[in-house]
Amino acid sequence: MPYLLELAIILMFCLAGNFISSWWLPFIPGNILSMLLLFFFLAFRLLKIERIQNIAWFLLRNMPFFFIAVTTGIVETYAIVSSQILDLLLIAVISTIITLAVTGWTTQFIVGLQAKRRIKRGNSI
Amino acid sequence: METVFSSPLFGLTVFVMTYHFGAKVYQKWPYPFLNPLLIAVLFLISVIIFTPLDYSHLKAGGDIINLFLAPVTAVLAIPMYEQLPKLTRNILPVLIGCMAGSLTGLLSVFALAKLFNMNWILTASLLPKSITTPMGIELSIYLGGIPAITVLMIILTGLFGATFSASLCRVLKIKDPIAQGIAIGSSSHALGTTKAMEMGDVQGALSSISIAMTGLFTVFWAVLLTFFGLLG
Numbered sequence: 001m002p003y004l005l006e007l008a009i010i011l012m013f014c015l016a017g018n019f020i021s022s023w024w025l026p027f028i029p030g031n032i033l034s035m036l037l038l039f040f041f042l043a044f045r046l047l048k049i050e051r052i053q054n055i056a057w058f059l060l061r062n063m064p065f066f067f068i069a070v071t072t073g074i075v076e077t078y079a080i081v082s083s084q085i086l087d088l089l090l091i092a093v094i095s096t097i098i099t100l101a102v103t104g105w106t107t108q109f110i111v112g113l114q115a116k117r118r119i120k121r122g123n124s125i
Numbered sequence: 126m127e128t129v130f131s132s133p134l135f136g137l138t139v140f141v142m143t144y145h146f147g148a149k150v151y152q153k154w155p156y157p158f159l160n161p162l163l164i165a166v167l168f169l170i171s172v173i174i175f176t177p178l179d180y181s182h183l184k185a186g187g188d189i190i191n192l193f194l195a196p197v198t199a200v201l202a203i204p205m206y207e208q209l210p211k212l213t214r215n216i217l218p219v220l221i222g223c224m225a226g227s228l229t230g231l232l233s234v235f236a237l238a239k240l241f242n243m244n245w246i247l248t249a250s251l252l253p254k255s256i257t258t259p260m261g262i263e264l265s266i267y268l269g270g271i272p273a274i275t276v277l278m279i280i281l282t283g284l285f286g287a288t289f290s291a292s293l294c295r296v297l298k299i300k301d302p303i304a305q306g307i308a309i310g311s312s313s314h315a316l317g318t319t320k321a322m323e324m325g326d327v328q329g330a331l332s333s334i335s336i337a338m339t340g341l342f343t344v345f346w347a348v349l350l351t352f353f354g355l356l357g
Binding site: 007010011013014017018027028029030031032034035036037038039042043049052053055056057059060063064065066067068069070071072073074075076077080081084087088089090091092093094095096097098099100101102103104105106107108110111112114 | 136140141143144160161162165166169170173174180183186187188190191193194195196197198199200201202203204205206207209217218221222223225226229230233234237238241243246247251254255258259260262263264266267271272273274276277278281282285286290293294297299300301303304305307308309311312313341344348351352
């Protein structure tokens with residue numbers, strides 16, 4: 001019984017997110033809105049995590065399974081990909097390295113700045 | 126006979142069994158490149174190519190599974206909620222790092238795709254490659270890409286991150302553990318995070334916080350850039 005109630009609550013959030021997206025915020029994907037909605041309900045204690053945790057963790061733990069049908073769909077689009085598969089891989093790899101570098105350097109700079117301010121504040125006291 | 130093979134029940138059974146097989150293989154040999162989803166999909170592709178079984182037989186069952194992409198995306202709110210205390214402690218590095226990372230991820234793919242003369246469908250499919258899969262599928266559809274290509278690129282990006290991110294951090298002189306974690310999480314999502322967890326507790330925690338954050342910022346930038354006509 002509680003499992004079905006948990007599923008019902010989660011599904012209602014999905015429905016609400018997609019409803020809001022299609023009526024008022026068409027530029028934000030519906031499922032992302034559902035997620036934000038659920039997050040705010042949890043963060044502001046409007047919904048206790050216990051009310052949904054069993055089904056939620058079942059979905060989270062088995063998450064990759066739910067991508068299997070979408071991914072197998074690659075057989076239908078193979079003609080579009082086949083000629084540029086190497087380009088796709090190359091761009092993915094180069095972009096991942098650039099992203100890692102820029103994120104790492106930016107964050108390292110911020111952390112260094114914070115540490116410096118902390119030391120300064122410590123000296124002035 | 127034909128009706129049995131094209132019923133939703135048939136496709137659903139095949140998908141569940143195949144994924145279970147992939148998970149078992151990974152359990153036995155836990156190497157990142159033996160990713161359960163990747164094994165299951167490669168197995169299905171070869172079955173479709175070499176046997177009379179066709180993708181159309183699996184489609185009805187697949188549609189049922191795809192229905193669950195909505196709740197799977199929604200419940201990503203839960204790890205985010207549970208990491209809230211850790212997030213508030215490192216709010217500035219995480220926010221700025223993930224904002225920079227998500228924008229760099231999008232723009233670098235966009236620029237490289239232009240350089241390689243790639244058409245928009247493939248570019249749109251590749252843009253979400255650094256974010257967590259359910260959000261990536263959503264963004265891919267939003268931008269006009271093909272979700273199947275997106276998922277494969279997300280897995281391959283993750284595998285690349287899981288294999289090379291420790292050495293990349295060394296070469297690129299990213300030495301701070303907080304910076305390492307955020308850099309890995311925002312460039313190669315959950316699969317890269319497995320490597321970050323090996324590197325240390327701080328790296329692992331920050332990397333997993335960065336997954337959802339980078340996903341949200343990537344969607345935010347993509348929506349913004351599309352709105353101003355800069356993407357596409």
